[in-house]
Amino acid sequence: MGGSGSGRHWQFGADTTDDYRSIDIRWLKREGLLESGVSRSITWSRGGEVTGSINVRSEPGRVILDYRHRDRGGEWQPERYPVYLDTTPCHIGGERHWFLCPARGCGRRVAILYGGAIFACRHCYRLAYPSQREKPGDRAARKADRIRDKLGWEGGVLNGPEPWNKPKGMHQATFDRLRWKHDRFADRALAGFAEQFGFDLPDEYRF
Incomplete structure (x- = not known):
């Protein structure tokens, strides 16, 4: 799964997608984690050491994210919320799955969510791709x-x-x-x- 975690939230314009943990819906699909009722813990690591984890549980039309976070060394805070899903047809048949960004006022259809305090799209975090920097x-x-x-x-x-x-x-x-x-x-x-x-x-x- 995604890169190193920062725990930072809504810091605009300075970071890239590599600075945040990420969840890719295409990876979830390949791993069978979009099948209703499936639940699995996902971990991120750096240098062989685990840096973070999240539990993902699939329900019809959505996934439930369950994890803890802390900001700037503060107390750990539990987070548990749904991320709704959407699909679009592929030109060669089948369908493509998307997250609907759960950040307030967004709802963009995206393949990858990035987290901090919450998992949201790169537009909400104003993240650039590394190549853009x-x-x-x-x-x-x-x-x-x-x-x-x-x-x-x-x-x-x-x-x-x-x-x-x-x-x-x-x-x-x-x-x-x-x-x-x-x-x-x-x-x-x-x-x-x-x-x-x-x-x-x-x-x-x-x-």
Whole structure:
């Protein structure tokens, strides 16, 4: 389940979705936790240690969330409330499940809820995705790393150019296209790092 928990509530504009625990309805569906009458405890962990837990019980048209929370080291407070569900048809058949955000005045149809004191949608918490907080150089480095992974190269543009060996079984045209895209992203990433930290790039790091 979701990332690390913060226990913070309604702190606008500064946090990302990774800063809050989360419940994904698609995961609940895959685990069979939307079947009426099913009840299960879900835990979050960091570094192998449990950081939080919640009990989810499914009823017709809704799930019941049951957990404890505390704010800024205060007393533990019990919370137990329903989150209503909705469905929409899929284009290829079947249906897609959604939470209806339980925050007062919201009711948005969402796939993921984030908690703090209550579980609500990212719009209510005004959470950004981590990629939206990235500097341009960081974003380019992340895209370059995705390509390096596809090509079987060591991660990190700061490791410098690889020998440019084509992976076995990959078409030459595909390899050339990915290498060209990697070089463009790597150039942007290194330029961004140089500007951010105020240094000149050594020649061996220029693609």
